[in-house]
Amino acid sequence: MLVNGHWQKKWDPVQKTDNEGRFLRQNSAFKGSLSEHHLKKISEQNAEPAIKLYVAYICPWATRTLIARSLLGLEKYIPVSVVAPEITDFGWHFAPSDTVFPGSTAAENEEIEYIHQLYTQSDQNYTGRATVPVLWDTQEQIIINNESEEILRIFNTELRPLHQSELDLYPENFQQAIDAFNNSIYHTLNNGVYRAGFATSQQAYEEAFAEVFSTLETLEKHFTRQKFAVADQLTESDIRLFVTLIRFDLAYYGLFKTNLKRIADYPALSAYLDRLMQVPAFSQNTWPDHIKAGYYSVKALNPTGIVPKGPDLKWFKESVKTG
Ligand SMILES: N[C@@H](CCC(=O)N[C@@H](CS)C(=O)NCC(=O)O)C(=O)O
Known part of the structure; x- marks a missing residue:
């Protein structure tokens, strides 16, 4: 995690616990919304998109935002970058194309290597975990919002004029x-x-x-x-x-x-x-290999890093993804 803008090397992706050993999730720090300026830029669809979304397919919170983006037909307005599924000692990262996990974005296509760089670019004294999803302002180079439930509502409500669907996710x-x-x-x-x-x-x-x-x-x-x-x-x-x-x-x-x-x-x-x-929108944003590789890379819970072969589930029979 970051402490005053510096990455702590001795880092373990187990979040905080209370005195009785109960897991405590951190609150998200960036809670912005879209301005008129953003809306105008997004709808203009210039060569450089105005906003983008950083996600991990392993992550249920990030996947909330991906499914909403697809259901509402916002794909062409909001490009997505997908981190490698395994969380490293430096947090989420993009791997170079020769080792990239199928479905993840290659490092060569990104301006950053680690997600924590987005956090320090937005706030050089940031203290906290560098989580996904991140809704990123490509012009200002700052995080707009890093809380999935709010990003989902931003997509549903603030981007309504751009929807390619009649669906309202929060009627x-x-x-x-x-x-x-x-x-x-x-x-x-x-x-x-x-x-x-x-x-x-x-x-x-x-x-x-x-x-x-x-x-x-x-x-x-x-x-x-x-x-x-x-x-x-x-x-x-x-x-x-x-x-x-x-x-x-x-x-x-x-x-x-x-x-x-x-x-x-x-x-x-x-x-x-x-x-x-x-x-x-649900099946295309569900990547079972990312999910297994990602969770089973949490060293504190699985020190050997061995990823189980099974289970053999009917939901994934026809959807073997190749990237
Ligand atoms: N409340 C946040 C939670 C996001 C979150 O915890 N994401 C996890 C991945 S599933 C993460 O990035 N963890 C990295 C870390 O904890 O350092 C949201 O819903 O957006």
Whole structure:
């Protein structure tokens, strides 16, 4: 992580814990939105795009923003750079083309080598973790926003005039229900799997584990009656749930020890994933090899770095990606 703008070499990608060993996630520091100037520049589509998005395909938070970008048809306005899936001692990085992981952006195409450079360019005294996603202002060379839930809303609301789709991911008449659904899954499931995986005491792990599975049971019942998370249309709640569910059997079940059941063992949740994986915005932004390589590169949880070969999941049968 960065401390007063300097990278700490002795660094371990396990975030903070409290006195009882409970995992604590840091709050995002850059919470800006788009100005009139940005909007004008983005719609002009000059040779140099006005904004860009830095992501990791392993990352559920970054993938939220990618799915929204695709669903709303914003691809041509917002170019994306994808880091190598493995987190290094220097954090996220771009690898040179001869060693680049399929699907990642080669270092030769980037002005930076490490994501932490974006943070020090934006604030030379930045203290904190250098996380993805990052919404970047290419002209000012500063971070606009590094919080996925806000980037998603920026795409949905502020970029509405550029949408190539009628879809509204946060429609006014469902906002309360969407907020309530999001709250019901964030702590116990989206972040719950991390709280189980990065717990440093048995008690903290068991607490998180119980909450993960009671939430999955509730959701299983919900999806026996409902097609989508909220109402009868896709909303941002589906994106926020999907990114966790699709990583569950691939990474969380094994590495994070959330192994009471797999998503494949829940019929209604499996059918829900089947439905969403048929939508290109969901399947095209889901890269199972990145997900496995990325999570299993966290040395504190997997010192040998060995990446499991399985599981053999139906959701990825036809979507072997080549980059
Ligand atoms: N609250 C942030 C969380 C982002 C986040 O934690 N990203 C992870 C990858 S999944 C990261 O970049 N971690 C690097 C680190 O913790 O140093 C968001 O939703 O955008």
